[in-house]
Amino acid sequence: MTATSESEQLRYIDQQAADARVNVEIETEGMTLNLGPQHPATHGTLRIIAKLDGEQVVAAEPVMGYMHRGYEKLAEVRTFPQVTTLINRIDWTGSFANETPFILAAEKLMEVEAPPRAQYIRTILHEMSRIANVMLGIGDMGVQVGAVTPVFFAFRDREYVLNQIEAVTGGRFHPNFDRIGGLKDDLPAGWIQNTKNAMEKVEDFCDQIETLMYGNELFQARTRGIGIIPKDIGLAYGLSGVNIRASGVDWDVRRDAMPHGLVYDQVDWKVYTHPDGDCYSRMWVRLQEVREGAKIVTQLLNQIPSGPIMAKVPRIIKVPAGEAFVETENPLGVMGYYVISKGDLNPYRVKIRSASFNNVSITPWLLKGVYVPDIIAILGSLYFILGDIDR
Amino acid sequence: MSDETAVEETEADVVAEVDEAREALVATLAEDLGDGIVETFIKPGDDVWVRVTREAWAETANTLRFGMGFGYFNFLSAIDWQPSPYGRDMDSQVDLTLNPPEAEEADDEPATLETGYAGGDTRFQVFARVNDITSERAITVKCDIPDDDLSIPTWIPVYPGANWHEREAAEMFGLTFIGHPNPRKLYLPGSFEGFPMRKDFALLARRIKPWPGIVDVEQMPGEDDEDGDAS
Numbered sequence: 001m002t003a004t005s006e007s008e009q010l011r012y013i014d015q016q017a018a019d020a021r022v023n024v025e026i027e028t029e030g031m032t033l034n035l036g037p038q039h040p041a042t043h044g045t046l047r048i049i050a051k052l053d054g055e056q057v058v059a060a061e062p063v064m065g066y067m068h069r070g071y072e073k074l075a076e077v078r079t080f081p082q083v084t085t086l087i088n089r090i091d092w093t094g095s096f097a098n099e100t101p102f103i104l105a106a107e108k109l110m111e112v113e114a115p116p117r118a119q120y121i122r123t124i125l126h127e128m129s130r131i132a133n134v135m136l137g138i139g140d141m142g143v144q145v146g147a148v149t150p151v152f153f154a155f156r157d158r159e160y161v162l163n164q165i166e167a168v169t170g171g172r173f174h175p176n177f178d179r180i181g182g183l184k185d186d187l188p189a190g191w192i193q194n195t196k197n198a199m200e201k202v203e204d205f206c207d208q209i210e211t212l213m214y215g216n217e218l219f220q221a222r223t224r225g226i227g228i229i230p231k232d233i234g235l236a237y238g239l240s241g242v243n244i245r246a247s248g249v250d251w252d253v254r255r256d257a258m259p260h261g262l263v264y265d266q267v268d269w270k271v272y273t274h275p276d277g278d279c280y281s282r283m284w285v286r287l288q289e290v291r292e293g294a295k296i297v298t299q300l301l302n303q304i305p306s307g308p309i310m311a312k313v314p315r316i317i318k319v320p321a322g323e324a325f326v327e328t329e330n331p332l333g334v335m336g337y338y339v340i341s342k343g344d345l346n347p348y349r350v351k352i353r354s355a356s357f358n359n360v361s362i363t364p365w366l367l368k369g370v371y372v373p374d375i376i377a378i379l380g381s382l383y384f385i386l387g388d389i390d391r
Numbered sequence: 392m393s394d395e396t397a398v399e400e401t402e403a404d405v406v407a408e409v410d411e412a413r414e415a416l417v418a419t420l421a422e423d424l425g426d427g428i429v430e431t432f433i434k435p436g437d438d439v440w441v442r443v444t445r446e447a448w449a450e451t452a453n454t455l456r457f458g459m460g461f462g463y464f465n466f467l468s469a470i471d472w473q474p475s476p477y478g479r480d481m482d483s484q485v486d487l488t489l490n491p492p493e494a495e496e497a498d499d500e501p502a503t504l505e506t507g508y509a510g511g512d513t514r515f516q517v518f519a520r521v522n523d524i525t526s527e528r529a530i531t532v533k534c535d536i537p538d539d540d541l542s543i544p545t546w547i548p549v550y551p552g553a554n555w556h557e558r559e560a561a562e563m564f565g566l567t568f569i570g571h572p573n574p575r576k577l578y579l580p581g582s583f584e585g586f587p588m589r590k591d592f593a594l595l596a597r598r599i600k601p602w603p604g605i606v607d608v609e610q611m612p613g614e615d616d617e618d619g620d621a622s
Contacts, residue, residue: 065577065580072588073592235463235524236463236550237551323507324438325529334465342505353520358466358552361554362552
């Protein structure tokens with residue numbers, strides 16, 4: 001900010017002061033509790049300003065933007081293949097899954113189809129991203145409600161999955177592996193068997209954590225009946241993924257509207273729902289998602305066809321003019337890209353519909369009237385990644 | 392002009408089949424909105440776009456959610472159809488020598504707006520997408536916003552989830568959502584000037600340091616050079 005004149009400087013100071021007291025115009029007698037942006041119980045830099053009356057929250061307002069990186073603007077000045085480097089970093093715990101919908105949208109506009117082997121590997125890596133992401137979320141939820149051990153289990157066992165992702169893509173967190181028309185590389189030797197072993201570890205983790213955490217009375221007391229999201233409210237706020245399935249909505253994009261180019265219809269798996277809509281049910285459905293993810297990966301590894309991994313695409317990719325919206329079921333919920341192309345090297349506009357943005361937008365409604373410790377339990381059970389909110 | 396389907400000439404010969412489900416959807420919407428619908432575009436078996444007038448924007452949300460069962464709010468955002476005065480901001484000098492751009496028509500008039508599916512007459516367009524998750528239908532609704540009055544009614548009374556999306560669109564494109572209960576900035580600091588997602592908002596990083604360009608693109612494994620034509 002370069003203020004040139006004195007009056008502009010004064011205005012700037014005024015605005016800074018106004019920023020500092022965001023949303024204090026709600027006049028109540030209580031105190032204001034500022035959670036974050038630097039707080040051990042928040043994920044990343046989400047800041048929540050809660051007005052309290054005793055131990056109860058009267059109004060809560062999330063403040064975002066501490067990590068806004070402007071990917072929608074940056075994507076406009078990059079070529080289509082370059083965009084994946086950016087969007088990798090939206091949800092950094094399940095990065096490969098961020099690439100899938102964008103690449104599928106570009107392929108839809110270009111009317112290109114990836115070869116079957118590439119489709120299988122894509123689906124496998126998409127599911128492995130989900131497993132890595134959700135395992136961390138489960139362990140993290142333990143920390144939020146006071147159990148420290150689960151997160152060590154989660155970090156330990158997630159590493160088996162990340163190692164396999166690294167073995168094939170070269171990156172633990174930012175694979176940048178998806179290409180328009182296929183994939184960058186084929187699987188390395190021995191990868192299929194190693195991944196099957198890793199999936200067994202994941203299933204062991206699920207069994208362990210189920211008895212260790214979910215069966216724990218304290219965990220249940222902290223999460224059961226807390227933060228209930230009714231079905232209709234959740235839908236109108238655009239909640240997706242586990243957060244809406246835990247409210248009894250039987251909707252999974254992988255099963256119901258699978259985008260062309262993934263192979264979820266080739267395997268036998270199940271969509272879990274829970275009727276309660278509280279913190280416990282959200283975490284319970286998450287655990288089942290990890291189990292199902294491991295099942296899907298193992299089955300796909302058994303059926304994976306041979307063949308090329310790249311369709312015939314020109315070296316310099318120009319995407320024909322048009323608009324496409326492709327959404328996939330990502331670890332945190334439904335993620336979609338609305339891509340507008342004008343037949344050029346770069347997208348004209350990319351609207352990133354990220355899951356956490358909608359999932360967290362319900363917090364002002366959801367946190368009203370809850371007790372202070374439950375704020376943390378609710379935020380933990382919604383499970384968001386800040387990069388997925390701020391983009 | 393209620394329920395006619397605008398099919399672009401290029402699309403017409405590729406896709407000849409009709410999409411009855413989506414035709415019916417548009418027809419139902421047209422019953423309630425009447426002249427509110429300006430243009431529709433259907434990609435058979437894929438998706439549907441409907442452009443409505445600004446007056447019918449709030450009513451569209453109402454009809455979709457309560458009349459037609461589109462209970463799931465997906466997203467809302469805006470588009471700036473006026474191309475950037477800075478060009479694509481991604482041409483390096485090397486690329487320009489290798490592939491000189493086609494001689495541009497040297498007229499001084501600003502380029503005409505080229506809008507996407509379901510058309511558009513103004514620079515700014517708001518678009519939103521809602522789903523009906525029980526029958527797996529989805530619809531993208533667009534609405535033109537005249538340049539002299541960048542405002543549009545809010546969708547919050549119908550879809551509470553539109554709240555943050557409208558705040559984001561407002562700060563990024565400089566739009567006003569009439570009736571928004573909390574029209575503060577969402578991401579940007581309060582003192583920020585300008586509207587970053589507008590095409591005429593310069594991306595400073597690119598202004599200062601030129602981009603290496605397409606010559607940087609790595610060669611794909613096992614690829615011949617004859618594939619590498621830019622057309």
